[in-house]
Every structure is written in C-alpha cells, then in structure tokens.
Amino acid sequence: MERLSIICNHFEDNDSLESNEVAANSNNNNINNNNNNGLATLNQNSLNNLIQINSKINLDSEKIEKITKILFDHPDKEWTAARNRLIEVLKDPIFECKPYASFHEQRELAQKRVAHLASIPGGPILKVGEIVSNYKKFSMFQSTLVYCDMSMAVKSSVHWGLFGASVCCLGSEKHEKYYDDIDTCKMSGCFALTELAHGSNVKGVETIAEYDNKTQEFVIHTPSDTAQKIWIGNAATYGCFATVFANLISNGENYGLHPFLVQIRDTTTLKPLAGITTADNGPKIGLNGVDNGRLWFNKVRIPRDNLLNKFGDIDANGVYSTPIKNPSVRFNSMLESLIGGRITVANMANSAAKMGLYIALHYAFSRRQFGPSNGKEVLLIDYITHQRRLFPQLAEVYINQVGINYVINKFQNRTEKDARDVFLLACGFKAATTWNRSKTLQLCRECCGGQGMAASNKIGILRADTDVDLTYEGDNTVLMQAVAKALLQEFKSYFTGTKRITGMLSYTYSKGHIGIFLRNKNFFTKRLHTESHLLDPDVLLDAFIYREFKLLRNLIKTLRAKVKNEKMTGLQAWNSSLDLVLQLANAYIERVSIEKFLEEVQKSPEDIKPILTSLCILYELTKIENDLGWFLSNKYFAPVKGQAIGNTINKVCGALKDHAIPLVKAFDIPSQFLTAPIIGDWVSHFSNPNNC
Numbered sequence: 261m262e263r264l265s266i267i268c269n270h271f272e273d274n275d276s277l278e279s280n281e282v283a284a285n286s287n288n289n290n291i292n293n294n295n296n297n298g299l300a301t302l303n304q305n306s307l308n309n310l311i312q313i314n315s316k317i318n319l320d321s322e323k324i325e326k327i328t329k330i331l332f333d334h335p336d337k338e339w340t341a342a343r344n345r346l347i348e349v350l351k352d353p354i355f356e357c358k359p360y361a362s363f364h365e366q367r368e369l370a371q372k373r374v375a376h377l378a379s380i381p382g383g384p385i386l387k388v389g390e391i392v393s394n395y396k397k398f399s400m401f402q403s404t405l406v407y408c409d410m411s412m413a414v415k416s417s418v419h420w421g422l423f424g425a426s427v428c429c430l431g432s433e434k435h436e437k438y439y440d441d442i443d444t445c446k447m448s449g450c451f452a453l454t455e456l457a458h459g460s461n462v463k464g465v466e467t468i469a470e471y472d473n474k475t476q477e478f479v480i481h482t483p484s485d486t487a488q489k490i491w492i493g494n495a496a497t498y499g500c501f502a503t504v505f506a507n508l509i510s511n512g513e514n515y516g517l518h519p520f521l522v523q524i525r526d527t528t529t530l531k532p533l534a535g536i537t538t539a540d541n542g543p544k545i546g547l548n549g550v551d552n553g554r555l556w557f558n559k560v561r562i563p564r565d566n567l568l569n570k571f572g573d574i575d576a577n578g579v580y581s582t583p584i585k586n587p588s589v590r591f592n593s594m595l596e597s598l599i600g601g602r603i604t605v606a607n608m609a610n611s612a613a614k615m616g617l618y619i620a621l622h623y624a625f626s627r628r629q630f631g632p633s634n635g636k637e638v639l640l641i642d643y644i645t646h647q648r649r650l651f652p653q654l655a656e657v658y659i660n661q662v663g664i665n666y667v668i669n670k671f672q673n674r675t676e677k678d679a680r681d682v683f684l685l686a687c688g689f690k691a692a693t694t695w696n697r698s699k700t701l702q703l704c705r706e707c708c709g710g711q712g713m714a715a716s717n718k719i720g721i722l723r724a725d726t727d728v729d730l731t732y733e734g735d736n737t738v739l740m741q742a743v744a745k746a747l748l749q750e751f752k753s754y755f756t757g758t759k760r761i762t763g764m765l766s767y768t769y770s771k772g773h774i775g776i777f778l779r780n781k782n783f784f785t786k787r788l789h790t791e792s793h794l795l796d797p798d799v800l801l802d803a804f805i806y807r808e809f810k811l812l813r814n815l816i817k818t819l820r821a822k823v824k825n826e827k828m829t830g831l832q833a834w835n836s837s838l839d840l841v842l843q844l845a846n847a848y849i850e851r852v853s854i855e856k857f858l859e860e861v862q863k864s865p866e867d868i869k870p871i872l873t874s875l876c877i878l879y880e881l882t883k884i885e886n887d888l889g890w891f892l893s894n895k896y897f898a899p900v901k902g903q904a905i906g907n908t909i910n911k912v913c914g915a916l917k918d919h920a921i922p923l924v925k926a927f928d929i930p931s932q933f934l935t936a937p938i939i940g941d942w943v944s945h946f947s948n949p950n951n952c
C-alpha cells in the first residue's frame with residue numbers, strides 16, 4: 261500500500277488531468293495525426309469504402325488458406341506434418357462421435373482414446389519433453405483433440421500437460437527416466453494440487469511431506485479431511501501416479517509447497533496402494549469422460565528422489581537447498597513454469613468456440629423462418645439479430661486466436677526476464693478466451709433454436725463439457741486480479757525508478773504514452789468525431805488506451821483513498837475495489853488483443869487485409885458498445901455517438917455476411933468432426949426416422 265501512495269501522490273500533483281479531457285460534444289474534427297501508433301491503417305479513402313471493398317472480395321480457397329495460416333500462426337512443415345498425422349490418427353473408428361454414450365461409457369471411451377493416442381504405430385505424436393521444447397506443437401495437439409471429444413482432450417491435458425509437464429519442468433535429470441513411460445501412458449498420471457478447503461488460494465494447501473532422515477524417505481500425509489485432494493483429473497479410476505503438492509518439512513522446519521511424485525495405484529489391478537484412499541467426484545454437469553477424484557494419504561512413504569527438485573532439494577541429512585530463497589517467489593516460479601497449461605486451456609476454449617460458430621453459421625445460412633406469404637421465407641442469417649449475435653463472436657474468436665498465438669510464442673521463447681510477463685498474459689488471455697467461449701457457445705445454441713438442443717448437433721455438449729474452463733487452471737475472477745496487480749506494480753515502477761517487475765505495459769506505453777498522458781492536454785483529442793472514425797481501427801484503439809489509463813488511475817486513487825481516509829488495510833481496500841480491478845484487467849487484455857491483431861493485419865497479404873480489418877473494427881466497436889456506460893459517463897464521447905456505434909456495427913455485420921462461411925472454413929476443423937446434421941442437408945437427414 262505504501263507503493264500505491266507514491267503513485268497516488270503523483271496523481272494528486274497531476275489532477276488537472278481531469279479538466280484536460282476534451283469535452284464530450286466537442287466539434288473538434290482535428291485528428292491528431294502525429295498520434296499514429298504505427299499500427300495497421302487503411303487510408304482514409306479505403307476507410308470510407310470499407311464496406312464496398314468488403315463486398316468486392318471473394319474469399320476463395322486461396323484466400324481462405326492465407327487466413328488459416330494466420331490462425332495457425334504461420335506454421336512450419338514440422339508443425340503441419342504433426343497436425344496432419346494427428347488428424348489421420350483421429351480417423352480411427354474409436355474416435356467416432358458418440359453423443360449418446362452413458363456416464364460409464366464416456367469414462368471408458370475417454371480412457372481408451374487417450375491410451376490409443378499413446379500407442380500409435382510409429383511412436384507418440386507428442387513426447388513429454390516437447391512440452392518444454394516445442395510448446396506450439398503441444399498446444400496444437402490439445403486444441404485439435406477438442407473437436408473430437410472434450411473429455412479425451414482434458415484427460416490428455418491432465419496426463420501430458422500437467423502430470424508430464426510437472427515431472428519435466430519441476431523435476432531434474434534424475435526424473436528423465438520416467439519420460440518414456442509417461443509418453444506411452446504406462447505411467448498414467450494426475451496433478452494433485454487442489455484440496456477441499458483450498459482451491460484458488462493454493463498457498464493454503466495443508467498436505468504434508470515430512471522428511472525422515474533415517475530412511476531417506478518422505479512421508480506424505482493428509483492431516484485433516486479439509487486437506488483431501490479434490491477434483492483431481494484421472495484420480496477416480498485410472499491414474500496410477502500423481503504429482504502431489506505438499507508442504508515440505510525437514511528437521512522440524514516447513515519449507516512450503518513442493519511437488520512430489522507419488523504412486524497411487526497398482527498399474528495392473530488399478531487398486532489404490534496401501535495408505536491411499538481414493539473416491540470418485542461422481543457425475544458432473546459435463547465432462548463426464550474425465551474421472552475426477554479425491555485422494556487421502558495416510559503416512560505414505562516415498563523415496564527422497566521423488567521430490568521434483570528443480571526449485572528446492574533435500575540432501576540425505578535433510579538439509580534444504582534452493583535457488584530461490586523467498587518461499588513465495590519460489591512457489592510462484594513453480595507455477596510459472598507450468599503456465600503452459602493455462603495457455604492451452606485458452607487455445608482449447610477457442611477451438612470449442614470455433615466449432616460452435618461453424619455449426620451455427622452453416623445452419624443460419626440454410627434455415628428460413630417467416631417471410632412474405634407469396635415468396636421465400638427469410639434466411640436466419642438475414643436477421644440483424646442473428647448477425648449481431650454471431651458476427652461479434654466470430655470476430656472475437658479471431659482476435660483471441662492471434663492473442664493466444666502471441667502468448668504461445670512468448671512462452672516458447674521465454675527468458676527468465678520475461679517469465680512473469682508471460683505468466684500474467686497467460687492469466688489474462690485464459691480468462692478472456694474462456695469467458696468468450698462460454699458466451700459464444702450459449703449464443704450459438706440459441707441461434708440454432710430447437711436444433712441447438714440435439715446432442716448430435718454438438719454445441720450443447722461442448723457447452724457443458726467446456727464450462728469448467730472458467731474455473732480450472734485458475735478461476736477467471738481470481739486470475740484477472742493477478743493481472744491488475746501487475747499493472748499497478750508496473751505503473752508504479754515508472755515513477756519510482758525501481759526495477760521493472762514486468763514489461764506488461766511497455767508495448768504501448770514505452771512509446772511514451774505514459775509521459776504524454778500525464779503532460780499533454782491534447783493527447784486524447786483523437787476522438788470519435790465522424791462516422792469514418794468509427795471505421796478506423798487506430799482511432800478506436802485510442803479509446804481502449806484511454807479507458808485503460810483512466811481505470812488504472814481511478815483504481816490507484818480509490819485504493820489510496822480507502823487506505824488513507826477510510827483507514828482500511830491494503831487487503832480490505834483491494835477487496836472492496838474488485839469491481840474496478842476486474843474492469844482494469846479486462847481493459848488491458850482487450851487493448852493488447854487489438855494491438856496484436858492489428859500488427860498481424862499489417863503483415864497480412866493485401867487481398868485479405870480489408871476482411872481482417874473489418875473483424876478488428878467489429879471487435880472494437882462491440883467492446884465499446886458493451887461498455888458504453890463507461891465511455892459516456894467518462895465523457896469520452898457524446899451520447900449521440902452511442903447511436904452511431906450501433907448503426908456502424910450493423911453496417912460492418914452486413915459487410916461481413918458474405919464472408920462468414922469462408923471465415924469459419926478458415927478454422928480448418930478436420931472434416932471427420934463436422935458431423936452435426938444441421939451443417940448439411942438436414943431435411944434429408946431428418947427424413948430418415950432412424951436418424952436423430
């Protein structure tokens with residue numbers, strides 16, 4: 261809180277800022293052209309003609325391929341070969357869609373499917389070591405599995421992405437001997453962190469691993485029922501090994517949470533080993549192919565070598581050593597090295613949203629309801645309500661994909677210096693993408709009417725099976741707090757000259773925006789004055805930068821006032837400002853998403869640029885419209901602009917209509933998974949009484 265007061269003092273000195281803001285109804289048409297962020301812009305002429313330009317473009321297969329390459333982040337040959345091989349493997353009958361499988365059948369099927377993936381001739385497509393060396397491939401692997409079966413995808417993610425990655429990233433050379441057995445699922449694994457009493461606040465985990473000097477073993481113990489491990493994927497039935505997070509105690513001292521490799525079941529009989537109690541989490545509201553379970557440990561002994569010892573180790577005499585002295589920083593570093601799981605969840609969520617949009621849009625182009633009595637009924641897609649529900653979601657899936665690709669690349673090439681940055685971007689994009697996935701699938705379900713309820717049409721099942729992505733790998737609301745906290749710390753470091761904690765703000769801000777914002781009255785004169793501005797992604801981007809700065813400033817001022825005037829503790833002030841905290845984190849992620857997408861647009865081939873620009877504009881306008889109350893109450897523009905925004909969204913939607921099907925084709929969803937009857941000739945499908 262002391263840090264915050266430094267920042268807030270600074271603001272007090274600059275409080276005249278408020279009066280510097282341009283009046284909402286200013287007629288000032290003078291766009292500050294010097295304030296071009298260097299991002300993709302179309303010339304003014306093109307902007308005005310955007311809609312006509314869009315209508316002249318024919319998104320043929322060649323252009324679709326170019327868009328696909330962008331979505332796949334310009335894949336190399338190796339990546340493409342691995343994806344093609346996976347798609348071939350997924351043609352095996354075992355992967356055929358089984359929408360009506362019972363609870364037990366779903367469990368068995370998901371297990372068999374993962375086992376099949378692990379034992380294909382020619383060796384596994386993915387090796388556990390590649391989660392570190394070729395993360396892009398792992399993310400592709402996971403996001404492709406989503407199209408087939410979410411339960412299989414999650415089981416695979418738990419086994420390779422969490423269990424495998426924990427052995428790889430938290431262990432050392434001596435643990436490499438396990439890699440082959442993890443690749444082939446001989447060692448099928450779980451990741452056991454969450455406990456009954458502690459989910460989001462993992463630092464409260466109670467499980468103990470006490471070192472016994474005499475036998476050189478750790479004794480893993482569940483001290484109370486609140487310490488039972490819960491929701492652990494693969495733990496109810498099939499998992500035989502687990503990375504168990506427990507408090508390492510040696511010579512009477514508690515060194516905090518560490519990961520331990522523990523065998524929990526016999527690999528042949530699947531019976532729990534002595535000292536281990538397992539229980540099933542039972543039927544869930546979705547994702548029932550995953551056997552989530554609970555675990556208790558009753559003084560279970562494991563060898564000293566089973567401590568995954570990258571971040572902390574014990575010698576034979578129980579003397580503890582660590583490369584990171586601060587226990588909190590140490591634990592954060594452990595979680596940061598596993599952050600890949602969070603990015604994968606985002607990528608998987610985007611796949612689910614893509615599938616929903618592919619189905620709902622195809623149906624919308626073939627289904628008719630109402631119309632003139634003497635003519636054809638109206639296509640669903642011709643209703644503006646349909647366009648308004650589906651096209652902004654389509655745009656957001658595109659924008660999020662480019663954002664996720666950016667984080668994947670940053671993660672794969674991360675250095676120690678930017679590890680924290682990657683961690684926070686992963687938190688933000690995980691939350692933003694899964695929230696969007698949830699909204700998209702709900703809208704797609706509704707847009708298909710009654711057909712949206714048929715399991716064979718997939719959207720409803722995907723919606724139920726993916727719902728947990730809002731919660732696992734970190735609850736979204738909690739993750740967004742970490743993002744906002746880092747923004748405050750980063751902002752503070754600009755003024756105190758302290759070492760930068762992250763580089764989160766730096767992309768835009770390093771261009772001098774912070775300084776300009778604080779000094780220059782006219783920085784934000786680049787407002788939305790004419791309708792053509794509403795079609796300029798750069799002008800729109802400024803609205804996002806403005807909102808983020810203002811929210812950041814408001815949050816700092818609010819926290820300071822609560823601490824100083826209302827005598828709250830830092831934690832109380834923070835908790836009572838969580839609405840602002842979430843708004844700020846959200847504003848940050850939206851701004852970064854736009855910047856990253858516009859960078860991609862700028863690099864893209866000329867013949868697809870206008871379409872991608874339209875998607876960006878639609879995303880920007882929709883986000884502004886969603887937060888219109890904020891923009892109006894902060895006098896960013898006059899109320900009349902609110903109406904203009906709505907009209908422009910309608911126009912951009914209209915301009916995108918002819919491109920909607922090519923744009924979902926560009927997702928390149930493997931054809932064997934496009935089985936929803938409403939994608940094709942649904943009248944003939946339902947003409948057969950045996951079909952459903």
Ligand SMILES: Cc1cc2nc3c(=O)[nH]c(=O)nc-3n(C[C@H](O)[C@H](O)[C@H](O)COP(=O)(O)OP(=O)(O)OC[C@H]3O[C@@H](n4cnc5c(N)ncnc54)[C@H](O)[C@@H]3O)c2cc1C
Nearest residue numbers: 451452453454458459460491492493728731732733735737
């Ligand atoms: C299907 C499934 C699979 C899972 N798989 C695994 C696994 O394999 N391994 C594993 O270790 N765990 C697993 N989990 C656990 C998962 O990671 C946790 O459920 C998650 O971290 C949330 O913890 P919680 O359930 O205790 O919720 P809580 O932390 O109790 O949160 C409940 C609510 O309170 C809110 N809340 C909490 N703290 C705050 C705060 N500070 N400010 C504002 N709001 C707050 C949250 O936003 C949320 O809405 C799984 C869970 C599920 C449901």
